Amino acid sequence: MQIITNFKFMFSFFVLCVVINKMLNIVTFFISKKNVSIRQPYRLFSRSDLKISQTEDIVEHLFSMLEEWGYKNPTISESLEEIICYKNNIATVMYYLQDKDGVIGSESLYSIVGKVRAKKINHCIIVTTSQFDSKCINEIKSIKKSGMDLKIIDGTELTKLIRENIEKQILAEGVF
CATH class of the missing domain: 1.20.5 (Single alpha-helices involved in coiled-coils or other helix-helix interfaces)
Incomplete structure (x- = not known):
């Protein structure tokens, strides 16, 4: 019973x-x-979200990531393509490229490297929503050998970084 x-x-x-x-x-x-x-804003950020996100939203995540990495005083250009920031009083420029074709080639890379060198800056981070082609990867190695501190972040890594940034924001807000 x-x-x-x-x-x-x-x-x-x-x-x-x-x-x-x-x-x-x-x-x-x-x-x-x-x-x-x-709960929808807190769902897992995916690669397809990256492709449909507004530039301003991606740049906001980039600002958060730069601050987390120790960069100070980020300043953005009007085109939302270039962010200049400082770490240990050394200037670093970050370029954000949205590529609709899905691949960044060496011509885009050399254009950015030329802009960075014209500013007399030796530290550069290139971020894209797509990926870099294999020729571009080889060119990056030779650019690094020439003395430029160059870091690249492709769409896959950017998605991962944004996802981690969102998770940290959620934890900071105390949603869970």
Whole structure:
């Protein structure tokens, strides 16, 4: 008899939990402005999100990453393509490239290296939403040998970095 009573209690508790969950989903639906779940902004950031994200949103994540890496005073150009920042009083320039074709070639690389050298800066980070072609990777090695501190971040690594940045923001806000 005790087993039946325990089973009824457990089953009733389970049903109550399901009902409460459904009620919370309904309340969430009506509270949200765009008829989406409140949890949606905190879902896992993916490569497809990177392709459809606004430039301003990506640059905001880049600013957070630069600050986390110890860079100070980031300043952005009007085109949202170039960010100049400082670490240990040494200037570093970051270029953000959105490439619709999916591959960054060596001509884009040399254009950026020329701009950086014209500014008399030896530290550069190139960030892209796509990837670098194999010829470009070989050219980067030779540019590094010439004395320029050059770091590249392709779309896959950028997605990972943005995902980590979002997770840190979530933890800082105390959402969980």
